[in-house]
Amino acid sequence: MKLFGHLIAGAVALASFTSFAAHAEDLTFGIISTDSSAVLSQRWQPLIDDLNKQTGLHVKAFFATDYAGIIEGMRFNKVQIGYFGNASAIQAVDRSNGEVFAKVKYVNGESGYYSLLITNVKSRFKTLDDVFKNTKDVTLGFGDPNSTSGTLVPAYYLFAKHNTPVNTSFKAVLPSSHEANLLAVVNDKIDIATNNSVELGTLKTQHPDKYAQVRVLWTSPQIPSDPLVWRKDLPQATKDKLRNFFVHYGKTDPHEKAVMANITGYSGFDASSDAQLVPIREIALFQQREKIESDTHLSDADKKTQLAALEQQMNALTASAGAKQ
Template sequence: MKLLRSMLSWFAASAVAAASLGAPAAHAEDLNFGIISTDSSAVLKQRWQPFIDDMNRQTGLHVNAFFATDYSGIIEAMRFNKVQIGYFGNASAMEAVDRSNGELFAKVLYANGDAGYKSVLITNVNSRVKTLDDVFKNTKDLTLGWGDPNSTSGTLIPGYYLFAQHGVQVNASTFKTVLPSSHEANLLAVVNNKVDIATNNTIELANLQQKHPDQFAQVRVLWTSPLIPSDPLVWRKDLPEATKQKLRDFFYHYAKTDPKEKKVMADITGYAGFAPASDAQLLPIRAVALSRQKEKIAADTHLSDADRKSQIAAIDAKIGALSNAAKP
């Protein structure tokens, strides 16, 4: 009987341990911080871990960094409450808000004082591609380094403001090859002349110029987008209010005066701290995403004229609503 009781106790303890392994967070003080895959996990961990360490020390929370191989991995992790707070781009933040019970609460500040950053199309300085005319006259002969499907500067913004404006859909039928990858991989592919052209952004270029000026000298910028709002921080709406307040106090005051904290932010990628933000930041990004949908519907030959007009009218109504919401 004593042996039986011991076995039952062991099985009960094992069941509790197994359940805890599958739980997203043991309690409100345990959080996973998701970081989108702009670079390799090793590079991101090196950049962000000092910041995570400061967050743990100053808030009393237990925060772990969470990396995935693509943007959707962080979005889905937040959806299933495996990630409770995350660093996103605007397009991926929009998905996290819509699909993962997310809410914007902060945005990054840039050391150079800019209010945001820009998407770019780049090539190697020795490339046969010298101008945008060269791109659009010869797309079927070019290899394009493209961004993650949920990347703002890698896909959404250049897809709308550059390629769609020239009547070009980005796919295997319009280009010789389309190679989706991270910003870091696309930038190195251009530096090493492995792709003809690639999308990227001004943050990555500035970081490359500072750390590897010899590699930066190998890059030519062919196109620059309008300003994109600075990268947002998103948390799950169902976090306890006390936890949210700890995070607000930390993010809104971090790196304001302390030289060590300022260095931590600068080492991430030229950041200077954070400022409050809300879902309203996503309004222009939503308008661009809807415009992209509209273009695809207009080009869909499988739709009847009536269905096409109906769907386009519905999207126009949504864009109009966003425009009204953005007015002061």
Template structure:
């Protein structure tokens, strides 16, 4: 009888510990919607499988239809780790208890990637100057509102710096994913569209017959490579497993290297932190300041107050960047 009670108590304790372990180590990996869910799953699932095998974690991939879906899922703890662009990572850090811990590396040795403005190779739009002078005649395919390369970077470097308000200057503005914008250009369904070098590389390697149909009109300054973000409240043991996996993934194994190449021409991962978001934050604040300065509906006092508040935030970021 005593041995039976001991067995039952031991079984109950083991069951309790097992349930706690499973709960602690089951996480959801959110991946931003730069492409269709089926295409993203095909490219990312091999890495997710390796992550499960090598860490013992129970990781499930989570694909939303837009960037906001991943940000909100992390906010409500439905997603614990995610692959973001820099602009959407800012939202995850500020609103969703997120923290940057790694970033992707590129096979070509670049420290990041580039935003592009593209058109069909047979389009009448042959130069960026021609586009900027004729916006009223152009249908623009723009990026997701939380996209760094699809929205934030071209809105600032290409349009705001040339005195163009994206919302009012064009014949139409159609926000969409990188894949949808690329296909719209290739199929001559839209005049021009924002995109990035990652998607162009994907088209070149996976759909080489489509690559000659794309003409690049503009290329941005370098954008820091895309970050991985985890929730700050993840157990430290789980963070350690994740960091160890990403620090060493695709270092030597040819199969793992092929997985990274298939995702988007990546070669692996490097450690990072929230500091990589500082230049993107600066860009967003400068863009906001320009919008306030050009807002004819604001009275002088409100405009000055908002500009002063933005200048204070910009100065704080400048101090952070200097450190």
């Protein structure tokens, strides 16, 4: 009976392996929730159709309701390829066995994009000074916690620079997607909101009347363009197919150019690596340092220890980036 049981177990295991092997090139492409699933599907599905056609892979799209859904999907190997922002890509690399292999290119030739703080053109906020005079009377539309342009960059370059902690300084903070925040500003339902130049550029092209309702109060330093991440443990042959497809897509073919233009003004993709995440990692480490330095519950000795550890991380980060470039 034991031998029979082992044979049954072996047969089941073999059947499972055979089934997996037969579908080894079935992949899921996770796309972060910058907009509604319907909008994202309309933008990205034509590219995924071309990807399947040109590579012979079987790739399906997955649109989660938040960034964490894609990160966790990759962590548990339910998602093998992902389109991320830089901040969420850091989570995918650190927690989900991910690796940056490409990044988007813009039609305007720029190698990055910008975080914005926006308001309705009819609002009482004409300048940043108007916002920071009395933030307790201001409702802020903020980004997803894992959003680079909606959360991480404005938290550091804007709010921290004005000594204004987001969670305690405003009348209300309402985290949402870029699309929802943009519509809330256009419809004058919220005082101010974070967003980015890509979303605003798309609005200008597709709905110039709505674009005319938006005032930009602040623009960040340039953010590296959004990365594509794959799981490190994908077969090398699959990686080669993916890389070859993306770095050549949209360069000459009119159909491919049109597909890329529809994905919020992109023109194609360039090869990239984890090194592009270094500037965003540096922002995160600087934020941690500021938090430690201002923590009144820490002793001087604990602060010194924690700050020394952060300095080591920064040095290792800089050395790693230099080695990969």
